[in-house]
Structures are given as C-alpha cells and as structure tokens.
C-alpha cells in the first residue's frame with residue numbers, strides 16, 4: 001500500500017526528475033510534465049523505458065499525447081480524447097474513471113488520497129456523536145474523489161462544480177462505485193455564488209472541502225481568480241459552518257500562495273484573528289524510491 005492509501009497496482013509514483021514524473025495508473029505507466037520536479041534528478045532512469053504514454057506541452061497548458069509502448073495498437077488523436085477510458089480503485093471504497101485530457105490531466109489528483117482518508121475519519125468521528133447524518137459541502141468538486149470518500153462513510157454531500165463534464169464524470173464514478181443511491185446533491189453552479197445563496201437560505205454544513213484552481217469559470221462564464229475570490233469564499237465557508245463546525249479542508253496548487261499565506265487566510269476568514277486549530281502543510285507524493293515530490297498545500301481544521 002502506498003502512503004496515500006492506494007494499492008501499488010492502482011496508483012504509484014514510480015520516479016520523477018528533470019521536470020517530469022513517471023506514474024502508474026492501473027495498467028498504464030505515464031510520463032508527464034511536473035514543474036515541481038524541475039530541479040530533481042531521476043533516481044531510477046531505467047524505469048522510464050517502461051512508460052506506455054507520454055504527454056508533452058505544446059502551447060500554454062495544452063499539449064499532445066503519444067503512445068510509446070502498447071500490447072495492442074490503439075488509434076487516438078493527439079489530444080487524447082479518443083483514448084479508451086479505464087478505472088482505478090481507492091482501496092475498496094470507490095472507483096475513479098480515468099481519461100486522457102488535452103491539458104495532461106487524467107481525472108485524479110493522487111495527492112488527494114491522504115485527504116480522502118482524513119475526510120472519512122472526520123465524518124466517522126462526527127457521526128459517532130449524533131443521530132442525524134453529517135452534512136458535507138464539496139466545492140470545485142471535479143471528478144468527485146472527496147465527495148465519494150465522504151459519501152462512502154454515510155455523509156450527506158452537496159457536490160458543486162461549474163462544469164457539466166466534471167459533474168457527469170463524478171456521477172459516473174459514484175455509479176460504478178456502488179454509491180449511485182448515496183445522498184449526494186449534484187449541483188452545477190459557481191462556488192462563490194452557491195455559498196452566498198446557501199447562506200441566505202439558512203443552510204449550514206458540518207464539513208466543507210474546497211480545492212480551488214488558480215483561475216476558473218462559473219457556468220455563466222463568471223470569472224474565478226484565487227487571488228481575488230479565495231478570501232471572501234473562505235469567509236462564507238466560516239459562516240456556513242458557524243453553528244456546528246466539524247471540519248474544513250482547503251487544498252491548493254497555485255504557486256502564488258505559500259503555506260503560511262494560505263494558513264493565515266484560512267484562519268482569518270474562518271476563525272477571525274485568533275486562528276485556533278488551522279494547520280497548513282505541503283502535500284507530497286512519495287515515489288517508490290522514497291523521494292518526495294511537492295504537490296501543493298493543504299490546510300485542515302481540526
């Protein structure tokens with residue numbers, strides 16, 4: 001079992017260095033760009049010959065996929081969209097479908113696995129001391145790993161994402177994980193707007209999870225900029241958990257924020273200046289060589 005809780009045949013960081021990382025996603029070994037691996041040197045250069053697929057950036061974030069090695073011939077466009085999807089499991093809790101995307105994403109940020117474990121523990125801790133279900137809000141919920149982690153242990157989850165494609169993929173993940181009938185509200189909405197409306201409606205949550213991108217768009221093209229909108233969103237999260245706060249989890253991959261910046265914003269917005277109980281730290285992926293690759297920042301309460 002790897003540190004985040006994936007079994008090695010499901011997900012494994014094999015090696016990194018020279019600005020790239022080599023990962024196993026089920027049967028496929030993939031070589032992709034990784035800015036945090038820029039200054040590292042590879043520990044196991046021979047492993048890189050095992051890569052089946054390689055992604056290279058062309059302009060900005062977009063790039064092209066290339067099949068390097070495969071038992072059977074596969075014909076797909078360089079943007080990866082015609083590549084057949086496959087799935088991997090997170091322990092026996094849920095499954096995630098993976099696809100090649102034109103920006104090099106697959107539908108999973110593996111560093112989140114440690115957070116899924118923590119979310120499950122938090123929901124179970126809260127559920128033990130109350131009759132009613134634990135209510136969790138997941139913002140920028142993407143393909144739903146955190147939603148499924150919370151739902152797998154009985155939380156009632158509200159899943160917010162601005163993109164219909166992300167919501168459809170998350171629903172498919174829930175269905176194939178046996179969580180199709182779990183209590184999950186799937187809502188396509190802009191995160192800040194949803195929180196403002198939810199507060200007006202008087203709804204409260206015990207747990208909030210948020211993984212905001214640096215830049216995003218709402219369904220009506222509303223612009224999300226982390227530098228401008230994160231603080232007001234965290235303030236709303238503070239108010240939405242004001243009556244019965246059980247946990248809050250913020251993750252971030254933007255190079256513009258240090259862990260100290262994020263912890264300070266989180267503490268100020270949610271607790272006022274006292275900041276009790278918020279802790280920030282770097283997220284890392286641990287390679288099978290034992291080396292750690294930086295993978296953004298997490299702030300958790302408690």
Ligand SMILES: C[S@@+](CC[C@H](N)C(=O)[O-])C[C@H]1O[C@@H](n2cnc3c(N)ncnc32)[C@H](O)[C@@H]1O
Nearest residue numbers: 140142161162163166190191216217218224253
């Ligand atoms: C999970 S975040 C990506 C975080 C990732 N770690 C990164 O830094 O790129 C991406 C998700 O947020 C959604 N999203 C972007 N802007 C949004 C907004 N303003 N409101 C709600 N969801 C948004 C996208 O549709 C996508 O599914």
